[in-house]
Amino acid sequence: MKLTLILIPLLFLSSCTIDWNDEKDKKITELEKQIQDDTFKKKQECTKYIPTLENKIKEKEKNLNVDGDFYHETIDEIFYSPAKQTCIRLWTSLWIIQNRNTQEWWVTRDEHKRILDILSNDETIYDLKDNDLMVLYSNKLKEIKWE
Numbered sequence: 001m002k003l004t005l006i007l008i009p010l011l012f013l014s015s016c017t018i019d020w021n022d023e024k025d026k027k028i029t030e031l032e033k034q035i036q037d038d039t040f041k042k043k044q045e046c047t048k049y050i051p052t053l054e055n056k057i058k059e060k061e062k063n064l065n066v067d068g069d070f071y072h073e074t075i076d077e078i079f080y081s082p083a084k085q086t087c088i089r090l091w092t093s094l095w096i097i098q099n100r101n102t103q104e105w106w107v108t109r110d111e112h113k114r115i116l117d118i119l120s121n122d123e124t125i126y127d128l129k130d131n132d133l134m135v136l137y138s139n140k141l142k143e144i145k146w147e
Contacts, residue, residue, distance in 0.1 A: 042080040046087035049118050050078060070096040081144040087118040088144055113137050
């Protein structure tokens with residue numbers, strides 16, 4: 001008798017968690033599709049920044065390429081980061097500078113990889129000469145891309 005009194009409430013409680021009509025699976029599928037659609041839209045929004053960024057780069061290069069100095073920037077990638085919930089720009093900058101003291105064409109080359117949050121202008125710079133920084137750069141990309 002006591003066993004029956006214990007089993008009857010358990011039967012009711014367990015029946016509440018069973019998905020008899022596959023409603024949970026349908027909801028999960030709907031939510032996954034919604035997330036994919038939202039992410040696609042955000043990726044499309046991020047690509048809208050490309051022309052503006054290209055114009056800024058051209059202007060910056062024009063202003064910095066004087067007196068024998070050479071500055072060049074390339075956009076490596078622009079993407080939406082679900083981890084950061086923002087648009088991210090990966091880019092490489094290259095400086096070649098003339099030695100002003102000797103007026104010789106002595107050249108210093110500095111090359112960097114940069115991660116820029118387009119919306120907040122938050123930037124991190126990684127020197128390509130430093131292997132430890134390149135590992136950090138690689139790990140940071142995995143983090144913000146959710147890889």
